[in-house]
Amino acid sequence: xxxxxxxxxxxxxxxxxxxxxxxxxxxxxxxxxxxxxxxxxxxxxxxxxxxxxxxxxxxxxxxxxxxxxxxxxxxxxxxxxxxxxxxxxxxxxxxxxxxxxxxxxxxxxxxxxxxxxxxxxxxxxxxxxxxxxxxxxxxxxxxxxxxxxxxxxxxxxxxxxxxxxxxxxxxxxxxxxxxxxxxxxxxxxxxxxxxxxxxxxxxxxxxxxxxxxxxxxxxxxxxxxxxxxxxxxxxxxxxxxxxxxxxxxxxxxxxxxxxxxxxxxxxxxxxxxxxxxxxxxxxxxxxxxxxxxxxxxxxxxxxxxxxxxxxxxxxxxxxxxxxxxxxxxxxxxx
Numbered sequence: 001x002x003x004x005x006x007x008x009x010x011x012x013x014x015x016x017x018x019x020x021x022x023x024x025x026x027x028x029x030x031x032x033x034x035x036x037x038x039x040x041x042x043x044x045x046x047x048x049x050x051x052x053x054x055x056x057x058x059x060x061x062x063x064x065x066x067x068x069x070x071x072x073x074x075x076x077x078x079x080x081x082x083x084x085x086x087x088x089x090x091x092x093x094x095x096x097x098x099x100x101x102x103x104x105x106x107x108x109x110x111x112x113x114x115x116x117x118x119x120x121x122x123x124x125x126x127x128x129x130x131x132x133x134x135x136x137x138x139x140x141x142x143x144x145x146x147x148x149x150x151x152x153x154x155x156x157x158x159x160x161x162x163x164x165x166x167x168x169x170x171x172x173x174x175x176x177x178x179x180x181x182x183x184x185x186x187x188x189x190x191x192x193x194x195x196x197x198x199x200x201x202x203x204x205x206x207x208x209x210x211x212x213x214x215x216x217x218x219x220x221x222x223x224x225x226x227x228x229x230x231x232x233x234x235x236x237x238x239x240x241x242x243x244x245x246x247x248x249x250x251x252x253x254x255x256x257x258x259x260x261x262x263x264x265x266x267x268x269x270x271x272x273x274x275x276x277x278x279x280x281x282x283x284x285x286x287x288x289x290x291x292x293x294x295x296x297x298x299x300x301x302x303x304x305x306x307x308x309x310x311x312x313x314x315x316x317x318x319x320x321x322x323x324x325x326x327x328x329x330x331x332x333x334x
Contacts, residue, residue, distance in 0.1 A: 040119050051108045055101040061094045085116040121235045171225035177239040182298050196258030198248040199305035200286040203317040223275045255290040262286035262320035283318035294323040
């Protein structure tokens with residue numbers, strides 16, 4: 001593979017833009033196929049050195065222990081900027097610390113973040129002990145006694161994700177979504193697993209902006225994003241778009257599970273008046289679509305989730321609605 005040849009120094013001369021893209025996508029696919037935490041960590045270290053063009057990377061556990069440094073990194077050089085990427089494995093939590101080099105390209109941070117998201121999804125799958133497809137609780141009993149978002153595998157063994165608040169996530173932007181969602185959908189297709197997309201909007205946002213100003217809305221959206229990442233799994237992805245909608249990628253979640261997650265978020269926001277002390281309360285509406293049952297492609301998946309969100313607002317807000325799409329032939333059963 002081109003990525004392994006590149007790391008082994010077997011590729012002479014600099015890579016073209018297209019070759020660099022091929023290496024990155026091969027890396028994503030390779031990490032996604034791994035089930036050994038040590039192999040994933042070593043691959044990420046090598047990837048960090050390559051993506052940052054000589055930057056330094058090392059693993060640090062939560063207690064401050066140090067992992068191995070990247071070979072060839074500027075071990076003595078310390079710069080003010082340091083990137084941190086949280087990761088989880090069976091024997092504890094760790095962080096990948098990366099100090100960019102002087103030639104690190106602007107795209108390096110997002111690429112490393114993408115690789116870490118893919119790695120976390122691979123580790124979650126290996127912890128489940130099988131190629132799990134997740135079954136969701138019914139709509140009324142969503143999440144009862146089933147961990148942070150009420151997902152259980154259909155392989156007969158109970159499995160719970162740890163609360164994301166113990167391993168903080170970040171709210172990503174639209175650029176990150178464009179990089180991750182197509183890859184997540186392609187991996188769902190490859191592994192024959194479902195994937196849900198939640199489109200969530202703050203209710204009456206236009207009126208709030210007109211009444212209180214853009215600065216207040218900006219702070220409000222930030223609080224809502226923090227609330228969402230405290231609910232979803234560490235392997236999920238939360239992105240805030242320019243219009244202050246949130247798109248949430250839920251790998252390996254089928255439609256009933258995605259709907260349960262969305263309703264849990266709606267209840268959590270409604271029950272948290274501190275999110276919006278200016279007026280004493282806030283609600284959100286959400287739409288949920290599943291690949292491949294609701295939509296066969298990335299863009300149609302976004303459209304279906306967005307349309308469902310608009311129906312939720314039309315029905316009175318503060319609720320979550322599933323996409324109308326017909327069940328596709330060959331779609332995965334919950």
